[in-house]
Amino acid sequence: MRLWIMSDLHIELTRGWDLPAAADRPAFDVLIIAGDLIPGAERGVAWLRERVADRPVIYVMGNHESYGGDIDRTLEKARVAAEGTNVFVVENECVRIGHVIFAGCTLWTDFAIRGDAYRGMAVAGERMNDFKKIRTANYRQRFLPRHALTRHLTSVAFLESEMRKRRNGKLVVVSHHAPIPEMTDDPGGSGEDHTLDPAYRSDLRRRLMVSVPDDGSGALQPADLWVFGHTHSSFDAEIGETTRVVSNAKGYGPWPGHQRGWDNPNFNEKLVIEI
Numbered sequence: 001m002r003l004w005i006m007s008d009l010h011i012e013l014t015r016g017w018d019l020p021a022a023a024d025r026p027a028f029d030v031l032i033i034a035g036d037l038i039p040g041a042e043r044g045v046a047w048l049r050e051r052v053a054d055r056p057v058i059y060v061m062g063n064h065e066s067y068g069g070d071i072d073r074t075l076e077k078a079r080v081a082a083e084g085t086n087v088f089v090v091e092n093e094c095v096r097i098g099h100v101i102f103a104g105c106t107l108w109t110d111f112a113i114r115g116d117a118y119r120g121m122a123v124a125g126e127r128m129n130d131f132k133k134i135r136t137a138n139y140r141q142r143f144l145p146r147h148a149l150t151r152h153l154t155s156v157a158f159l160e161s162e163m164r165k166r167r168n169g170k171l172v173v174v175s176h177h178a179p180i181p182e183m184t185d186d187p188g189g190s191g192e193d194h195t196l197d198p199a200y201r202s203d204l205r206r207r208l209m210v211s212v213p214d215d216g217s218g219a220l221q222p223a224d225l226w227v228f229g230h231t232h233s234s235f236d237a238e239i240g241e242t243t244r245v246v247s248n249a250k251g252y253g254p255w256p257g258h259q260r261g262w263d264n265p266n267f268n269e270k271l272v273i274e275i
């Protein structure tokens with residue numbers, strides 16, 4: 001099965017870029033959109049349906065989908081918009097297409113990747129727009145890092161239970177947030193400010209990327225492929241035992257007046273992975 005993979009298209013901050021026209025697309029069987037397509041996920045569903053009508057689309061909400069709205073209402077509206085169509089909006093659930101099971105969730109993070117989750121939450125709460133622009137509890141409350149943490153734990157438990165089910169096909173996880181720390185050959189790292197890493201990444205390698213023998217709740221068999229977004233970078237490596245981890249994010253842009261100016265210069269709008 002050929003998977004056409006991308007994320008963070010940020011249509012709200014994009015001028016002059018669109019999904020390649022039908023004649024210019026790579027050969028693919030399923031399109032995967034790993035979040036941050038556009039604020040208002042039902043608009044994202046409509047955007048996708050206008051462009052891809054004849055093949056399944058797996059669409060996971062990013063953090064930006066809920067900007068200006070209530071996080072659960074946003075998901076509900078997107079599910080209604082997608083019902084009965086070729087677009088599957090997945091949050092803590094699976095879709096089976098042929099021999100491949102797609103398990104999707106936004107994922108969020110545990111804020112612990114730098115060791116101090118309390119500090120990670122405090123900094124993220126102060127600096128991330130997520131905790132200013134998203135509502136929860138039917139619009140009554142501001143969405144806070146502790147809400148994100150709760151959602152992260154729920155999604156990790158969901159993914160673990162899927163990995164513990166016996167399966168006779170491939171498992172592809174699609175999340176918006178990253179399941180691994182930043183990896184670079186440069187001992188000094190990428191040189192960027194990592195203060196907000198805890199809001200972008202959690203380290204799920206030991207929990208979800210190593211097989212575990214049956215301890216009474218089923219043997220854990222890690223995913224074959226894990227697609228993520230959110231960090232506006234490209235990544236492709238085998239992690240743990242069997243999991244190929246891939247990110248292909250465009251990020252913001254092109255900006256007016258710039259032809260190919262988007263966040264991630266390595267973004268490949270025709271990336272297809274066969275599974």
Ligand SMILES: [Fe+2]
Nearest residue numbers: 008036230251
């Ligand atoms: Fe993004």
Ligand SMILES: [Fe+2]
Nearest residue numbers: 036062063230
């Ligand atoms: Fe994001």
